Amino acid sequence: MKDDTPNRRIPVGISACLTGQQVRHDGGHKHSRYCTEVLARYFRFLPLCPEMGAGLASPRAAMRLVEASDEDQPRLLACRGDQDFSAPMAAFIERVLPTLEGLRGFVLMAKSPSCGMERVRVYSEQGTVSRRDASGLFAGALMARYPLLPVEEEGRLNDDALRENFVERVFVYDDWCRLREQGLSARGLIEFHSRHKFQLLAHCQARYRRLGPMLADLKARPLEDIADDYIAEFMAAMACRADKGDHINAMLHLAGFLRQGLEDADRALIHQQIEAYQRGDVPLVVPMTLLRGAQSKVAQPYLAQQRYMAPYPDALGLRNRL
Numbered sequence: 001m002k003d004d005t006p007n008r009r010i011p012v013g014i015s016a017c018l019t020g021q022q023v024r025h026d027g028g029h030k031h032s033r034y035c036t037e038v039l040a041r042y043f044r045f046l047p048l049c050p051e052m053g054a055g056l057a058s059p060r061a062a063m064r065l066v067e068a069s070d071e072d073q074p075r076l077l078a079c080r081g082d083q084d085f086s087a088p089m090a091a092f093i094e095r096v097l098p099t100l101e102g103l104r105g106f107v108l109m110a111k112s113p114s115c116g117m118e119r120v121r122v123y124s125e126q127g128t129v130s131r132r133d134a135s136g137l138f139a140g141a142l143m144a145r146y147p148l149l150p151v152e153e154e155g156r157l158n159d160d161a162l163r164e165n166f167v168e169r170v171f172v173y174d175d176w177c178r179l180r181e182q183g184l185s186a187r188g189l190i191e192f193h194s195r196h197k198f199q200l201l202a203h204c205q206a207r208y209r210r211l212g213p214m215l216a217d218l219k220a221r222p223l224e225d226i227a228d229d230y231i232a233e234f235m236a237a238m239a240c241r242a243d244k245g246d247h248i249n250a251m252l253h254l255a256g257f258l259r260q261g262l263e264d265a266d267r268a269l270i271h272q273q274i275e276a277y278q279r280g281d282v283p284l285v286v287p288m289t290l291l292r293g294a295q296s297k298v299a300q301p302y303l304a305q306q307r308y309m310a311p312y313p314d315a316l317g318l319r320n321r322l
């Protein structure tokens, strides 16, 4: 799964029906063109169908989750006839999860009793809906085994803010995984924190303030332990969506670093466009482009490393819609 070519695509898992594979219970698919035609330019998708992996065919009986009074986990039953597929699904999950360690994200099909990330229905044995707060069996096991992994449902990628947040998390998590693959060092950890500081500031100020002190004394505990605690807090911070006020705060901080090297007119234009973004007249990309232009003139060394300036490829156009 390792790919070190310069234009490497990031390995990301995906429910196979979203790639157009005809693996659904009705013999069809749920092709997501956004995934296969846009994200696939940057993500190397690994398609996976848990139900086919569990040995079922397509077409097959539709499934649902049914509450099991004697077990923690609901059972995976056919909607008609109550045939129980829990055991082959459990065996598939046990077999496949260890092979997914190299993934940097996962796009799941919503509502599925196998793939749904959240709000999946669970039925009582009498056939009524008893709750709507479950995850599909595979999705739940995936998130439990890899709690840092950015996971999102395909339908939620239609929301501009959720889409941007997911893609940004995949890129930062990939950066972290590459750091770990190269071998953890105190210097690597400090540099990672440094280059993501403005992203943290934009996503969660409270966690931003906690994360710095976690790295203040890297000899206080084993480095592995510090790194594990750090990245759990870091990924939780990145999962908080940055709203307009958060981006304005981060951009004003950036502008402050650039103040010395700019002419009055350049500074005024940046502030005008931050205000225009605040009013909703222009998208985030407008003031950010001015700040990037200013940075290319000033070459402020601390800002040069900030991933907030360009967290993912511009061609994705994600900041055009924020």
Ligand code: SF4
Binding pocket: 015, 016, 017, 018, 023, 024, 025, 048, 049, 050, 051, 052, 109, 112, 114, 115
């Ligand atoms: S939702 Fe999951 S289990 Fe169902 S067809 Fe798609 S990939 Fe297969």
